Amino acid sequence: MTNSPKTYKTEIDFSTDWEIPAAEKYIFQYFHQQLDNLVANQLHIHGVKLYTVDSGIVVTAIIRHSLPKKLRIDQVVLVVKDKEGKELAKKQFDMELFGELEACTARPWNFLFEMEDILVPYDEIINEMDFEMAFEYHEKVVKDFELHLDDNWKNGLNEDQQGYVHNLVSTLEPIKENEISIVGFHFHESDDAVNIYIIIRNAFSDTLTIENLPIQLFDAADDMVCKLGFPIGQFEIASKQARPISLSFSKDVFMKENPDFSSWRIELIPQTL
Structure with a gap:
Protein backbone atom coordinates (compact mmCIF):
# COMPACT_ATOMS: atom_id res chain seq x y z
CA MET A 1 0.00 0.00 0.00
CA GLU A 136 11.42 26.87 15.91
CA TYR A 137 8.17 25.77 17.42
CA HIS A 138 7.20 23.08 19.82
CA GLU A 139 3.87 21.73 18.73
CA LYS A 140 2.30 19.37 21.19
CA VAL A 141 1.73 15.98 19.65
CA VAL A 142 0.01 12.80 20.75
CA LYS A 143 1.84 9.56 20.03
CA ASP A 144 0.45 6.94 22.41
CA PHE A 145 -3.01 5.78 21.35
CA GLU A 146 -4.99 2.95 22.89
CA LEU A 147 -6.60 0.62 20.37
CA HIS A 148 -10.29 -0.02 21.02
CA LEU A 149 -11.89 -3.03 19.35
CA ASP A 150 -15.63 -3.46 19.83
CA ASP A 151 -17.20 -6.93 19.90
CA ASN A 152 -17.72 -7.02 16.13
CA TRP A 153 -14.04 -6.44 15.50
CA LYS A 154 -12.91 -8.81 18.23
CA ASN A 155 -15.12 -11.55 16.82
CA GLY A 156 -14.23 -10.78 13.22
CA LEU A 157 -10.44 -10.78 13.60
CA ASN A 158 -8.34 -13.74 14.64
CA GLU A 159 -5.51 -13.38 17.13
CA ASP A 160 -2.86 -12.70 14.47
CA GLN A 161 -5.02 -10.06 12.79
CA GLN A 162 -5.70 -8.33 16.09
CA GLY A 163 -1.96 -8.35 16.79
CA TYR A 164 -1.34 -6.76 13.39
CA VAL A 165 -3.77 -3.91 14.12
CA HIS A 166 -2.29 -3.36 17.59
CA ASN A 167 1.20 -3.17 16.08
CA LEU A 168 0.00 -0.81 13.34
CA VAL A 169 -1.42 1.65 15.87
CA SER A 170 1.79 1.60 17.92
CA THR A 171 3.96 2.41 14.89
CA LEU A 172 1.92 5.24 13.35
CA GLU A 173 3.43 8.74 13.28
CA PRO A 174 2.35 11.07 16.14
CA ILE A 175 -0.34 13.62 15.31
CA LYS A 176 -0.88 17.15 16.59
CA GLU A 177 -3.09 17.80 19.57
CA ASN A 178 -6.71 18.58 18.67
CA GLU A 179 -6.59 16.70 15.38
CA ILE A 180 -8.32 13.67 13.92
CA SER A 181 -6.26 11.25 11.84
CA ILE A 182 -7.33 8.46 9.49
CA VAL A 183 -5.10 5.73 8.08
CA GLY A 184 -6.19 3.02 5.66
CA PHE A 185 -4.77 -0.43 6.38
CA HIS A 186 -6.75 -2.95 4.28
CA PHE A 187 -8.18 -2.74 0.76
CA HIS A 188 -10.51 -5.15 -1.03
CA GLU A 189 -12.07 -4.65 -4.45
CA SER A 190 -15.17 -6.52 -5.62
CA ASP A 191 -17.17 -6.23 -8.82
CA ASP A 192 -19.37 -3.42 -7.53
CA ALA A 193 -17.48 -1.79 -4.64
CA VAL A 194 -14.20 -1.05 -2.95
CA ASN A 195 -14.02 -1.90 0.76
CA ILE A 196 -11.45 -0.23 2.99
CA TYR A 197 -10.55 -0.70 6.64
CA ILE A 198 -9.30 2.44 8.34
CA ILE A 199 -8.01 3.48 11.76
CA ILE A 200 -9.38 6.70 13.25
CA ARG A 201 -7.28 8.39 15.96
CA ASN A 202 -8.57 11.11 18.29
CA ALA A 203 -5.95 13.58 19.58
CA PHE A 204 -8.50 15.84 21.26
CA SER A 205 -8.72 15.93 25.06
CA ASP A 206 -12.40 14.95 25.01
CA THR A 207 -14.41 12.07 23.64
CA LEU A 208 -15.70 12.77 20.12
CA THR A 209 -18.93 11.54 18.60
CA ILE A 210 -18.64 11.29 14.83
CA GLU A 211 -21.89 11.11 12.89
CA ASN A 212 -20.55 11.65 9.38
CA LEU A 213 -17.12 10.74 8.02
CA PRO A 214 -16.22 12.59 4.79
CA ILE A 215 -13.57 10.66 2.85
CA GLN A 216 -11.74 11.09 -0.47
CA LEU A 217 -10.25 8.07 -2.25
CA PHE A 218 -7.29 8.44 -4.64
CA ASP A 219 -5.76 5.88 -6.99
CA ALA A 220 -2.16 5.21 -8.09
CA ALA A 221 -2.23 8.20 -10.46
CA ASP A 222 -3.25 10.37 -7.49
CA ASP A 223 -6.59 11.06 -9.19
CA MET A 224 -9.63 11.46 -6.99
CA VAL A 225 -11.78 8.39 -7.60
CA CYS A 226 -14.53 9.05 -5.11
CA LYS A 227 -15.62 11.58 -2.50
CA LEU A 228 -18.26 10.44 -0.01
CA GLY A 229 -19.70 11.35 3.34
CA PHE A 230 -20.30 8.20 5.35
CA PRO A 231 -23.09 8.41 7.95
CA ILE A 232 -21.71 6.21 10.72
CA GLY A 233 -24.29 6.82 13.43
CA GLN A 234 -23.07 7.80 16.88
CA PHE A 235 -19.48 6.61 16.53
CA GLU A 236 -17.72 7.49 19.79
CA ILE A 237 -13.97 7.64 20.08
CA ALA A 238 -12.37 8.56 23.39
CA SER A 239 -9.42 10.88 23.83
CA LYS A 240 -6.12 9.28 22.72
CA GLN A 241 -8.02 6.31 21.38
CA ALA A 242 -7.73 4.55 18.01
CA ARG A 243 -10.71 2.71 16.54
CA PRO A 244 -11.03 0.77 13.28
CA ILE A 245 -14.00 1.07 10.97
CA SER A 246 -14.83 -0.43 7.58
CA LEU A 247 -16.15 1.66 4.68
CA SER A 248 -17.58 0.62 1.32
CA PHE A 249 -17.23 2.83 -1.77
CA SER A 250 -19.80 1.84 -4.40
CA LYS A 251 -18.42 1.91 -7.92
CA ASP A 252 -21.67 3.52 -9.06
CA VAL A 253 -20.45 6.85 -7.66
CA PHE A 254 -16.85 6.65 -8.94
CA MET A 255 -15.71 9.87 -10.63
CA LYS A 256 -13.04 8.07 -12.70
CA GLU A 257 -13.40 5.11 -15.00
CA ASN A 258 -11.05 2.17 -14.53
CA PRO A 259 -8.97 3.56 -11.66
CA ASP A 260 -5.62 1.95 -10.97
CA PHE A 261 -5.64 0.60 -7.42
CA SER A 262 -2.11 -0.85 -7.52
CA SER A 263 -1.59 1.84 -4.90
CA TRP A 264 -4.13 4.07 -3.18
CA ARG A 265 -4.64 6.55 -0.39
CA ILE A 266 -7.48 8.19 1.50
CA GLU A 267 -7.91 11.69 2.93
CA LEU A 268 -10.31 13.15 5.41
CA ILE A 269 -12.18 16.04 3.81
CA PRO A 270 -11.62 19.05 6.12
CA GLN A 271 -14.94 20.02 7.69
CA THR A 272 -16.75 19.78 10.99
CA LEU A 273 -17.35 16.14 11.81
Whole structure:
Protein backbone atom coordinates (compact mmCIF):
# COMPACT_ATOMS: atom_id res chain seq x y z
CA MET A 1 0.00 0.00 0.00
CA THR A 2 1.36 3.42 -1.01
CA ASN A 3 0.07 6.55 0.67
CA SER A 4 1.61 9.48 -1.23
CA PRO A 5 0.45 12.91 -0.08
CA LYS A 6 -0.80 15.46 -2.59
CA THR A 7 1.49 18.47 -3.04
CA TYR A 8 0.83 22.13 -3.80
CA LYS A 9 2.76 24.80 -5.73
CA THR A 10 2.65 28.23 -4.11
CA GLU A 11 2.27 31.57 -5.89
CA ILE A 12 4.69 34.33 -4.95
CA ASP A 13 3.19 37.57 -3.62
CA PHE A 14 5.08 40.74 -2.72
CA SER A 15 4.18 42.95 0.23
CA THR A 16 2.87 46.42 -0.58
CA ASP A 17 4.91 47.68 2.40
CA TRP A 18 8.25 46.69 0.85
CA GLU A 19 9.30 48.51 -2.31
CA ILE A 20 11.30 45.92 -4.21
CA PRO A 21 13.01 46.86 -7.50
CA ALA A 22 11.87 44.86 -10.53
CA ALA A 23 15.29 43.19 -10.90
CA GLU A 24 15.12 41.88 -7.32
CA LYS A 25 11.58 40.61 -7.88
CA TYR A 26 12.87 38.49 -10.75
CA ILE A 27 15.54 37.06 -8.42
CA PHE A 28 12.93 36.15 -5.81
CA GLN A 29 10.73 34.60 -8.49
CA TYR A 30 13.69 32.52 -9.68
CA PHE A 31 14.45 31.21 -6.17
CA HIS A 32 10.76 30.53 -5.59
CA GLN A 33 10.50 28.50 -8.80
CA GLN A 34 13.31 26.21 -7.62
CA LEU A 35 11.52 25.23 -4.41
CA ASP A 36 9.83 21.87 -3.99
CA ASN A 37 6.07 21.76 -3.72
CA LEU A 38 4.53 21.67 -0.24
CA VAL A 39 2.26 19.03 1.22
CA ALA A 40 -1.13 20.17 2.47
CA ASN A 41 -1.28 22.54 5.47
CA GLN A 42 2.47 23.16 5.61
CA LEU A 43 4.33 26.33 6.66
CA HIS A 44 7.85 26.62 5.27
CA ILE A 45 10.72 29.12 5.18
CA HIS A 46 13.57 29.15 2.67
CA GLY A 47 16.68 31.26 3.16
CA VAL A 48 17.78 33.22 0.06
CA LYS A 49 20.77 35.32 1.18
CA LEU A 50 22.67 36.19 4.35
CA TYR A 51 24.49 39.49 4.75
CA THR A 52 26.81 40.56 7.56
CA VAL A 53 26.19 44.11 8.82
CA ASP A 54 27.64 46.18 11.67
CA SER A 55 24.73 45.37 13.97
CA GLY A 56 24.59 41.62 13.22
CA ILE A 57 23.29 39.76 10.17
CA VAL A 58 20.40 40.34 7.76
CA VAL A 59 18.74 37.29 6.27
CA THR A 60 16.45 37.43 3.26
CA ALA A 61 14.01 34.53 3.18
CA ILE A 62 10.80 33.37 1.51
CA ILE A 63 7.94 32.28 3.75
CA ARG A 64 5.28 30.14 2.09
CA HIS A 65 2.33 28.02 3.10
CA SER A 66 -0.11 25.50 1.63
CA LEU A 67 -3.15 26.18 3.79
CA PRO A 68 -6.45 26.40 1.85
CA LYS A 69 -7.22 29.72 3.55
CA LYS A 70 -5.59 33.06 4.34
CA LEU A 71 -2.73 33.04 6.85
CA ARG A 72 -1.70 35.79 9.27
CA ILE A 73 1.43 35.19 11.34
CA ASP A 74 1.68 37.07 14.63
CA GLN A 75 5.11 36.03 15.87
CA VAL A 76 7.73 33.47 14.86
CA VAL A 77 11.00 32.20 16.25
CA LEU A 78 13.52 31.77 13.43
CA VAL A 79 16.78 29.86 13.50
CA VAL A 80 19.71 30.36 11.12
CA LYS A 81 21.89 27.27 10.63
CA ASP A 82 24.97 26.46 8.63
CA LYS A 83 24.89 23.63 6.09
CA GLU A 84 25.94 21.13 8.75
CA GLY A 85 22.95 22.07 10.90
CA LYS A 86 24.85 24.12 13.50
CA GLU A 87 22.71 26.95 14.89
CA LEU A 88 24.21 30.36 14.16
CA ALA A 89 21.46 32.74 15.30
CA LYS A 90 17.99 32.67 16.82
CA LYS A 91 15.39 35.38 17.35
CA GLN A 92 11.66 35.92 17.88
CA PHE A 93 10.14 38.29 15.32
CA ASP A 94 6.96 40.33 15.43
CA MET A 95 5.34 39.74 12.02
CA GLU A 96 2.69 42.46 12.06
CA LEU A 97 4.17 44.30 9.06
CA PHE A 98 4.53 41.04 7.12
CA GLY A 99 0.80 41.13 6.51
CA GLU A 100 -1.66 38.49 5.43
CA LEU A 101 -0.98 35.74 2.92
CA GLU A 102 -3.65 34.42 0.59
CA ALA A 103 -4.12 30.64 0.37
CA CYS A 104 -1.09 28.78 -1.02
CA THR A 105 1.13 31.83 -1.41
CA ALA A 106 4.72 32.83 -0.65
CA ARG A 107 6.30 36.15 0.33
CA PRO A 108 9.95 37.28 0.67
CA TRP A 109 11.02 39.22 3.76
CA ASN A 110 14.13 40.56 5.49
CA PHE A 111 15.08 39.59 9.05
CA LEU A 112 17.68 41.37 11.18
CA PHE A 113 19.47 39.22 13.76
CA GLU A 114 21.31 41.56 16.13
CA MET A 115 24.54 40.74 17.94
CA GLU A 116 22.71 39.43 21.00
CA ASP A 117 20.88 36.97 18.74
CA ILE A 118 24.12 35.45 17.41
CA LEU A 119 24.90 32.04 18.97
CA VAL A 120 28.49 31.59 17.72
CA PRO A 121 31.62 33.79 17.55
CA TYR A 122 30.79 36.41 14.96
CA ASP A 123 33.83 35.58 12.80
CA GLU A 124 32.29 32.17 12.08
CA ILE A 125 29.63 33.92 10.02
CA ILE A 126 30.73 34.82 6.50
CA ASN A 127 28.97 37.32 4.27
CA GLU A 128 26.74 35.54 1.72
CA MET A 129 27.64 32.11 3.13
CA ASP A 130 25.52 29.04 2.47
CA PHE A 131 22.92 28.62 5.21
CA GLU A 132 19.52 27.23 6.10
CA MET A 133 16.48 28.69 7.84
CA ALA A 134 13.95 27.01 10.09
CA PHE A 135 11.01 27.84 12.28
CA GLU A 136 11.42 26.87 15.91
CA TYR A 137 8.17 25.77 17.42
CA HIS A 138 7.20 23.08 19.82
CA GLU A 139 3.87 21.73 18.73
CA LYS A 140 2.30 19.37 21.19
CA VAL A 141 1.73 15.98 19.65
CA VAL A 142 0.01 12.80 20.75
CA LYS A 143 1.84 9.56 20.03
CA ASP A 144 0.45 6.94 22.41
CA PHE A 145 -3.01 5.78 21.35
CA GLU A 146 -4.99 2.95 22.89
CA LEU A 147 -6.60 0.62 20.37
CA HIS A 148 -10.29 -0.02 21.02
CA LEU A 149 -11.89 -3.03 19.35
CA ASP A 150 -15.63 -3.46 19.83
CA ASP A 151 -17.20 -6.93 19.90
CA ASN A 152 -17.72 -7.02 16.13
CA TRP A 153 -14.04 -6.44 15.50
CA LYS A 154 -12.91 -8.81 18.23
CA ASN A 155 -15.12 -11.55 16.82
CA GLY A 156 -14.23 -10.78 13.22
CA LEU A 157 -10.44 -10.78 13.60
CA ASN A 158 -8.34 -13.74 14.64
CA GLU A 159 -5.51 -13.38 17.13
CA ASP A 160 -2.86 -12.70 14.47
CA GLN A 161 -5.02 -10.06 12.79
CA GLN A 162 -5.70 -8.33 16.09
CA GLY A 163 -1.96 -8.35 16.79
CA TYR A 164 -1.34 -6.76 13.39
CA VAL A 165 -3.77 -3.91 14.12
CA HIS A 166 -2.29 -3.36 17.59
CA ASN A 167 1.20 -3.17 16.08
CA LEU A 168 0.00 -0.81 13.34
CA VAL A 169 -1.42 1.65 15.87
CA SER A 170 1.79 1.60 17.92
CA THR A 171 3.96 2.41 14.89
CA LEU A 172 1.92 5.24 13.35
CA GLU A 173 3.43 8.74 13.28
CA PRO A 174 2.35 11.07 16.14
CA ILE A 175 -0.34 13.62 15.31
CA LYS A 176 -0.88 17.15 16.59
CA GLU A 177 -3.09 17.80 19.57
CA ASN A 178 -6.71 18.58 18.67
CA GLU A 179 -6.59 16.70 15.38
CA ILE A 180 -8.32 13.67 13.92
CA SER A 181 -6.26 11.25 11.84
CA ILE A 182 -7.33 8.46 9.49
CA VAL A 183 -5.10 5.73 8.08
CA GLY A 184 -6.19 3.02 5.66
CA PHE A 185 -4.77 -0.43 6.38
CA HIS A 186 -6.75 -2.95 4.28
CA PHE A 187 -8.18 -2.74 0.76
CA HIS A 188 -10.51 -5.15 -1.03
CA GLU A 189 -12.07 -4.65 -4.45
CA SER A 190 -15.17 -6.52 -5.62
CA ASP A 191 -17.17 -6.23 -8.82
CA ASP A 192 -19.37 -3.42 -7.53
CA ALA A 193 -17.48 -1.79 -4.64
CA VAL A 194 -14.20 -1.05 -2.95
CA ASN A 195 -14.02 -1.90 0.76
CA ILE A 196 -11.45 -0.23 2.99
CA TYR A 197 -10.55 -0.70 6.64
CA ILE A 198 -9.30 2.44 8.34
CA ILE A 199 -8.01 3.48 11.76
CA ILE A 200 -9.38 6.70 13.25
CA ARG A 201 -7.28 8.39 15.96
CA ASN A 202 -8.57 11.11 18.29
CA ALA A 203 -5.95 13.58 19.58
CA PHE A 204 -8.50 15.84 21.26
CA SER A 205 -8.72 15.93 25.06
CA ASP A 206 -12.40 14.95 25.01
CA THR A 207 -14.41 12.07 23.64
CA LEU A 208 -15.70 12.77 20.12
CA THR A 209 -18.93 11.54 18.60
CA ILE A 210 -18.64 11.29 14.83
CA GLU A 211 -21.89 11.11 12.89
CA ASN A 212 -20.55 11.65 9.38
CA LEU A 213 -17.12 10.74 8.02
CA PRO A 214 -16.22 12.59 4.79
CA ILE A 215 -13.57 10.66 2.85
CA GLN A 216 -11.74 11.09 -0.47
CA LEU A 217 -10.25 8.07 -2.25
CA PHE A 218 -7.29 8.44 -4.64
CA ASP A 219 -5.76 5.88 -6.99
CA ALA A 220 -2.16 5.21 -8.09
CA ALA A 221 -2.23 8.20 -10.46
CA ASP A 222 -3.25 10.37 -7.49
CA ASP A 223 -6.59 11.06 -9.19
CA MET A 224 -9.63 11.46 -6.99
CA VAL A 225 -11.78 8.39 -7.60
CA CYS A 226 -14.53 9.05 -5.11
CA LYS A 227 -15.62 11.58 -2.50
CA LEU A 228 -18.26 10.44 -0.01
CA GLY A 229 -19.70 11.35 3.34
CA PHE A 230 -20.30 8.20 5.35
CA PRO A 231 -23.09 8.41 7.95
CA ILE A 232 -21.71 6.21 10.72
CA GLY A 233 -24.29 6.82 13.43
CA GLN A 234 -23.07 7.80 16.88
CA PHE A 235 -19.48 6.61 16.53
CA GLU A 236 -17.72 7.49 19.79
CA ILE A 237 -13.97 7.64 20.08
CA ALA A 238 -12.37 8.56 23.39
CA SER A 239 -9.42 10.88 23.83
CA LYS A 240 -6.12 9.28 22.72
CA GLN A 241 -8.02 6.31 21.38
CA ALA A 242 -7.73 4.55 18.01
CA ARG A 243 -10.71 2.71 16.54
CA PRO A 244 -11.03 0.77 13.28
CA ILE A 245 -14.00 1.07 10.97
CA SER A 246 -14.83 -0.43 7.58
CA LEU A 247 -16.15 1.66 4.68
CA SER A 248 -17.58 0.62 1.32
CA PHE A 249 -17.23 2.83 -1.77
CA SER A 250 -19.80 1.84 -4.40
CA LYS A 251 -18.42 1.91 -7.92
CA ASP A 252 -21.67 3.52 -9.06
CA VAL A 253 -20.45 6.85 -7.66
CA PHE A 254 -16.85 6.65 -8.94
CA MET A 255 -15.71 9.87 -10.63
CA LYS A 256 -13.04 8.07 -12.70
CA GLU A 257 -13.40 5.11 -15.00
CA ASN A 258 -11.05 2.17 -14.53
CA PRO A 259 -8.97 3.56 -11.66
CA ASP A 260 -5.62 1.95 -10.97
CA PHE A 261 -5.64 0.60 -7.42
CA SER A 262 -2.11 -0.85 -7.52
CA SER A 263 -1.59 1.84 -4.90
CA TRP A 264 -4.13 4.07 -3.18
CA ARG A 265 -4.64 6.55 -0.39
CA ILE A 266 -7.48 8.19 1.50
CA GLU A 267 -7.91 11.69 2.93
CA LEU A 268 -10.31 13.15 5.41
CA ILE A 269 -12.18 16.04 3.81
CA PRO A 270 -11.62 19.05 6.12
CA GLN A 271 -14.94 20.02 7.69
CA THR A 272 -16.75 19.78 10.99
CA LEU A 273 -17.35 16.14 11.81
